[in-house]
Amino acid sequence: MATWEDIAAFVRSEYRVLDDSGDEIRILIEYEDERSQVIIVCREVLDGHEDWVQIASVCGLVADVDLHRLLKEIGETSVVCGAVIMGEHVVLRHSLPLLHLDINEFVDPLQLVSDTADQVEEMFFGGDGY
Numbered sequence: 001m002a003t004w005e006d007i008a009a010f011v012r013s014e015y016r017v018l019d020d021s022g023d024e025i026r027i028l029i030e031y032e033d034e035r036s037q038v039i040i041v042c043r044e045v046l047d048g049h050e051d052w053v054q055i056a057s058v059c060g061l062v063a064d065v066d067l068h069r070l071l072k073e074i075g076e077t078s079v080v081c082g083a084v085i086m087g088e089h090v091v092l093r094h095s096l097p098l099l100h101l102d103i104n105e106f107v108d109p110l111q112l113v114s115d116t117a118d119q120v121e122e123m124f125f126g127g128d129g130y
Contacts (some may be wrong), residue, residue: 001104002101002102002103003051003098004023004043004051004053004098006083006101006103007041007053007101008022008025008041008043008099009108010103011025011041012025013064013089015027015028015039016028016030016039023026023034023042023043024042024043025040025041025042026039026040027039027041027043027091027119028116028130031118033128035118035122035128036118036124036128037082037114037117037121037130038055038057039046039053039055039056039057039110039113039114039117040054040056040057040128041053041054041055041110042054042056042116044095046097049113050097050099051097051098051099052095052096052098052124053095053098053101053106054094054095054096054097055081055093055094055095055106055109055110056091056093056094056113057091057092057093057113057114057118057123057130058086058089058090058091058119058130059083059089059090059091059092059117059120059121059124059130060089060090060121060124060125060127060129060130061088061089061090061125062085062088062089063088065090065124066124066127067090069124070083070090070120070124070125071083073120073123073124074092074116074120077116078112078116079110079112080094080109080111080113080116081093081094081102081109081113081116081117082110083096083120089098090120092113092116092117092120093113093128094112094113095126096109096117117130
């Protein structure tokens with residue numbers, strides 16, 4: 001069984017940390033083509049007692065995108081992550097229960113969220129702002 005402390009320690013040791021507020025860690029994933037993606041790894045508590053880890057990444061502003069096309073693209077190409085609106089932003093996120101979680105079950109979704117968010121950002125927003 002993993003705990004939030006296990007996940008947080010792993011993230012701090014394996015990734016470039018931009019900000020760490022205890023229950024939320026922002027990391028930078030860098031790509032060979034000089035693009036990068038900020039990933040937010042945070043602790044969530046379901047029903048007041050069950051620990052989960054959420055992996056999220058901002059792609060762009062809602063006002064700047066055709067949401068129907070974006071959601072269709074994610075639905076056709078991504079196995080991991082869902083798109084949500086948070087404030088003014090389109091965010092891709094994926095959540096995992098910590099109970100029985102092995103670290104490899106965290107690493108692959110983290111990379112997939114990052115890769116998908118970077119691709120969506122480039123495809124739909126035309127830049128590398130997040």
